[in-house]
Amino acid sequence: MILNSVIIHEIRKEANTTNTATLYLSNSVLDVSNEYVLKIVTSLEESFSRKTLKRAKFSEDGFKEDFQDFTNIDIMNFSNVLTTKLKNNINGISQAKGGYLVFARYTTTQDFLAIFLVRNTEGSKLIPSAGSWDLDSTQYLDVEHFAMGTKINLSILNSESDDRYISLVRGNTDISHYFEAWIGLDDPKQENKDAQALYNIANQIDLPNGMTRDSLKRTIFDYAKSSTGKIVNLRDLSTYIFQDENYITNYCETNNVDIDGEFKLTGANLSRFYKVSVKANNIELTFPRSSFNPNEIEIIDGQVVIHSEELAQQIQSALNSNIDVE
Known part of the structure; x- marks a missing residue:
């Protein structure tokens, strides 16, 4: 100082x-x-x-x-x-x-x-x-x-x-x-901005041994979903994840992150910590992040490949029944 x-x-x-x-x-x-x-x-x-x-x-x-x-x-x-x-x-x-x-x-x-x-x-x-x-x-x-x-x-x-x-x-x-x-x-609430800042933190903050980015995001999802009113308190969250209430706020201070110390994390802002939702060419996919792996969903040569016999059967059945696929 x-x-x-x-x-x-x-x-x-x-x-x-x-x-x-x-x-x-x-x-x-x-x-x-x-x-x-x-x-x-x-x-x-x-x-x-x-x-x-x-x-x-x-x-x-x-x-x-x-x-x-x-x-x-x-x-x-x-x-x-x-x-x-x-x-x-x-x-x-x-x-x-x-x-x-x-x-x-x-x-x-x-x-x-x-x-x-x-x-x-x-x-x-x-x-x-x-x-x-x-x-x-x-x-x-x-x-x-x-x-x-x-x-x-x-x-x-x-x-x-x-x-x-x-x-x-x-x-x-x-x-x-x-x-x-x-x-x-x-003092207008900026919960979308706070949610984006937390998502950026999850992508950049140093992780504890054994924790991956996806598992960190799932932990944030679980914490917010179980908290009263889906309120995220950064100090409580930091204790929950890192066993150190100052870990996240120290990161924010060092990196000049604009994020409120307490805010609601709901709806799409919450879901993105656990799910991936994408839409292109009239096709919409929503799946847990954990499903992105060589056994379920992967990208090969720029193409999305889904390994699911059950999903294939449902699509074929829907087509055979002449109804829209949901």
């Missing part, structure tokens, strides 16, 4: 109170060469990557109301404006809590802007110092239990790509609607 800039602000507000939120805005960025600052961002990044993430793009409200250009972010102004906006947004929400807002720009495989809300609990408080923070105190920030977080892939956002560039932690009841509203998300 190459750390470019980091700044931390604090929103002070207790949950379940009508207290007005207050701010402690830093007037300077942190020293990115400081070991505690680097540890904070690295730990938050690692903790974030272990969560189930959803993908989205910006809507026209939220961040886009204040900033349209993300090519050259002034993190001081950017963070001041948005922290103040979040503070104002939660003033009327009794259950909303404050915390430290960590804004960080860094580069791993691509350029990212990350924002994490970390709770300021007893024993994990930062010490204010000259308009910023005592850097030694940052080691006590409870980064493993950050409440909310988002990562914006600036490389994708500032390109011509149609990929989703926002990752947001999902599956935590503490992630309140106001945090998503603050960011401003255009």
